[in-house]
Amino acid sequence: MFTRVHVDNYKALVNFDLVLPRRCLFLGANGSGKTSVFEVIELLRSLLQGAALMQDEVPRVSAQTRTRWQSRAQQEFEVEAKVRGHLYRYRLCIGHRADLSDCRIDAESLHCDGDQVLFTSDAGKAQLYRDNRSKGPEVLVDWNRSSLPMLAGRRDNQLLSAFVEWLSRDVVLGRIQPDPRLMQSVSERPSPHLATNLSDFASFWRHIHEEDTEAAARLREYLSGSLPGFRGLEFRKISDKASRLTARFADASYGFEELSDGQRVLIVLYGLLVATRGRSMSLFLDEPDNFVSHREIQPFFNAIEDCDSLQVILISHHPTLTNLLATECGVLFRRAANAPVRVEPFSAPRESSQPVADLIAQGFFDEPV
Amino acid sequence: MSLSEVSLFYVLGEDPAQRSFVRAWLLASGVSHRCIHTVEPPAHAGGLSFVLSRAAEVVKAAMSRARSKAKTRVIVMLDADAETVQQRVARLSQCCIEQTPEGLEIVCLLVPKRHIETWVHALQNGGCAGDPSTDESVDYKPKSIEEVRAAASRLARCSQDPQAPASLRLGAQNLRQLKAG
Known part of the structure; x- marks a missing residue:
């Protein structure tokens, strides 16, 4: 499962860092950056499953996605994931041309359990490392694609293969926003x-x-x-x-x-739970409660709760989900006008005995004007 | 009446562990997700005062639903803490019938001595009670939600063991009565 995400220079995410537990509810005002985090996950998932940058079917990394008030040409993305008992750290750096007409993958790397490097790519050349930390082959790579999905699994690089297999098999579902x-x-x-x-x-x-x-x-x-x-x-x-x-x-x-x-949304939501049963998958559900009647919200969440191997990160404004999850695993997104996103664990005012959703509706967590 | 005839179970508990325990038992007994409604506390609420203050209201709602709609039951779980199980059950029963004197007919009370960790510990050990000299509040560490759920699914198997803690046997008996209708 994903355990951490770090983003720099993507929309309002500047030097943004967030730990991801098994269950997490993103809370916050409209425009506070919740969906941007999901977009990053979706971008990385697409690239790491073999898609090319600047293709229409891939979430586009256009120059407009750079943080507006920054002039740096490079965007940085990093995720950590726990896979088969190992903690992996994948880093991607995307560079934009000065005329903003094109972008490419400037650098990529994959580390395991701290400092063990498995793969690095820089300026069109990739260097592989074996599980015993010795240098493996060096290969030329396409600047437009991640090299990881192209690498064949071998006996001497099983750590790298495990990560690639996890990405291709278990993270087939990234950001989900049923329409x-x-x-x-x-x-x-x-x-x-x-x-x-x-x-x-x-x-x-x-x-x-x-x-x-x-x-x-x-x-x-x-x-x-x-x-x-x-x-x-x-x-x-x-x-x-x-x-x-x-x-x-x-x-x-x-x-x-x-x-x-x-009815269609209910069918697809439960269909996802059936499809992910017993697999260590990560689901990023963006307002799955839209279209669904109030009566169905808690049962659906209960069903999620019983999928032990499933990681679920939710964005929701629904009062029932908010009351169910905010105090336990809520993360509050905040953002002042034209300023970067900040996150903090959700915490309700001590003196209040109202449901969390009511507090939110009354503006307890609004940014000061 | 079997559990499948009940169209809604209200689950009222002090904390997520207790609510998960009851929910896991219901699911293991064949009740569908859709028939379980957990009563969630407001921000910073929970614990004894939350359960005692909401019990009457939940029982009233359940009675009203049962009269107008379909079979409805309430399962309330509350740690005995420093009181005896009997004292806690009496206090809880009083709250449940505060607004609806006939309310206890649809309520199932679960009161672990001293807290839910005692039950989880026993269920993890085949139903056996711990060492009588154990101070549960100190010696039993908080259990994860996964451990709590796994323990709940063993409840039917282990709870009739004479070695099981008395409060666990009593709770299981109440649940059996709930099943029997």
């Missing part, structure tokens, strides 16, 4: 990856459905109370390759697109 209006019901092919807005959930579920024969039953179990009469999701073939996702109920079946926004 039911964009969710497609037709799947051309199964896919283990998901778009941030879950527009391709049908293809993802097709993949899960093929991989895990019990997935359908578990989803039905989760949803039987929330969606009365729900019997499960099915795929109906509409061409040689394409299938249409259909929700079967006791008395009828409906195309996925025919369901209400809230």
